[in-house]
Amino acid sequence: MxxxxxxxxxxxxxxxxxxxxxxxxxxxxxxxxxxxxxxxxxxxxxxxxxxxxxxxxxxxxxxxxxxxxxxxxxxxxxxxxxxxxxxxxxxxxxxxxxxxxxxxxxxxxxxxxxxxxxxxxxxxxxxxxxxxxxxxxxxxxxxxxxxxxxxxxxxxxxxxxxxxxxxxxxxxxxxxxxxxxxxxxxxSSGVPQPTILPVPSRAASTNSVPTPAVAIPVVAPAAAKATAAKQGRRAALIIGNSAYKSVRALENPGRDAEKIAGTLRAIGFDSVTVAIDVTREKMTEALRTFAAAADKSDWAMVYYAGHGIEVNGVNYLIPVDAKLASGRDALFEAMPLDQVMAAIDGAKKLKLVMLDACRDNPFANASTATSLTAAAAPAPASNEGDTRGAKTRSVGRGLGEVKVQGASLVVYAAKHGETALDGEGDYSPFAVAVVQRIATPGVEINKLFRLVRDDVMEATAGRQEPYTYGSLPGREDFFFVNR
Known part of the structure; x- marks a missing residue:
């Protein structure tokens, strides 16, 4: 078909x-x-x-x-x-x-x-x-x-x-x-389970859901040290783009990025670099610097929150200075996901990318937007003249499917072709789920992202389904926090 x-x-x-x-x-x-x-x-x-x-x-x-x-x-x-x-x-x-x-x-x-x-x-x-x-x-x-x-x-x-x-x-x-x-x-981990707020019978917005306040988890120093000994050196680059210059600013990505960064530090990551509201030049510089750190690490992780699009089968992350008046502009103004993957390729054991981003172009007017969206996707009638930019990372369909090779995982906040919702609180439902689950001791990484997926499904009444692409070698288990 x-x-x-x-x-x-x-x-x-x-x-x-x-x-x-x-x-x-x-x-x-x-x-x-x-x-x-x-x-x-x-x-x-x-x-x-x-x-x-x-x-x-x-x-x-x-x-x-x-x-x-x-x-x-x-x-x-x-x-x-x-x-x-x-x-x-x-x-x-x-x-x-x-x-x-x-x-x-x-x-x-x-x-x-x-x-x-x-x-x-x-x-x-x-x-x-x-x-x-x-x-x-x-x-x-x-x-x-x-x-x-x-x-x-x-x-x-x-x-x-x-x-x-x-x-x-x-x-x-x-x-x-x-x-x-x-x-x-x-x-079976022995830790309290996350808070998931009740879902309204009728959503207040088609693009957001209630999200709770979340605290950076507390991890015993002994557990963090034991994890470091078993999992090796771990480095992360965290990017949160909120203050877009050509479209209305997003509210949550910067806060999401800071909360994720604090959580990674709490669970014992050796190096956590945070970049907020980066231009294309700054994003390129951050990835180049991080690539050198990844080469010396066992784990290399990139978390990105902000706008993203797919053009002709290529996924792009959008810097805050991008204008994107037409599809071809993505080649010059946006950051291809492949470049992010290349930056972490030198990690010895695990390469991980988490994307809380979407595909549709929020920059172009209606006459050019179709070149940046799914083929001939009808525009939702309710979105004509929409100005809700502050609470959604997309007015349409999410990132495209990605092919992953080697010991790599790419985790989307929403499955390819779907949209990621923003939270009516300070954080997105995906960021909330990651923060509330990532410090669970003794849960292997594939199961942990399954928990994140299920938590987001519960928090959004099934409207948003995170999805993990790629697989890890069976000879070794990976844990954010060892038991």
Missing amino acids: LSDKGDHAAALADINRSIALINNDPYRASAYNNRALILKTMGEYEKAAADFGVAIKLAPKNAKYYANRGDAWRRTGNLERALQDQDRAIELYAGGPGIALGLTLRGETLRYMGEYDRALSDFNQAVRIEPDFAPALTGRGLTFERTGDLERAKSEFRMALSISENSGRGDLSKSARETAEARLAAL
Whole structure:
């Protein structure tokens, strides 16, 4: 399918022709549903919900269309409308195929809303119908965790892990087991679990969520010293770009950067360099200097918060002095991600990049912006004339997928093609999750970033999903803090 290959423009064109030619209502409904699925993949959630609505009018007894629209509403932050559609989908499933998944998805929405008893009821029903359904078991564990019943939470996570990988449901069950494994590691660490604020039933903004105040963790000197002895020399470069000169300033990246830097120092990093509001010249200089430090280190880490874009398959980080009137300007005014990767390439053991950034061009006017965004992505109607710049790093779709080689990890605050939200407090939800998790002792780095992913999902009602690219060699485990 063209959409699966990332050619959304061609896929939409094909479906638009189909809609114009088909007269049979069920087939037209399917076409509208398919177009909505593409729009949802592109992050156009309100437009997707509208198309799902047309499909429902044409085929009002199709449970899947209601379930799909419910997912689109959830991604806009409107949990009330999501729940209404999920209720109707479950009615139409009437106990048939798909009911366990429908109950699990509704259970997740109810958990996000703080309706824990109702959420448990849905997860219980799903498990009665499909006892080996790992997503329902993990969902039940997460609900117990939210209510403070940590022993029952651990029991559910163990049950989810006991389900065979060949039990079906593919990636859905695999994801549930990965969450269960990471949560067990965190709950077994003996440290208090992070604070995650309740999610409003209706988001105050399509681009932000409530975030709590966070404190730099306290790590015992002995633990930091033991970690240094085992993990080797660790160096980090932290960049936070807020004060953009050609567009309205962002509020959180500078504070995010300072908080991340303080956290790395607290857990024993040997060298932490902070660069706030850097021009392209200063960013180049910082990376050149850091490359020399990375060559002498076992770990080299770069954290970046600020604007980012993708142009013709290349990801760029945006300095504060960039203007970017057209796509080609990125070549001269922005910093390609490959250059960041090159700066850390000399590290002996681990190369890590964390990006709390997005792709769309907030600098150009509407006539030039399409050259910097996903192919022919329709602009959200609600964003026309938008001036919300202070609370969002993007008005559209996030960074592009990245290919990683060697002992390297690239962690996005939001999966490729999606947007990273900013916090209504002082920090972004991604930065909050990193600070609250990074000092957890004895949790291997892959599991730790799974915890970050799950925390952000909980904090945003599933609207933002961090994603980790790359893999690490199996001969050695990596820990931010050793047990």
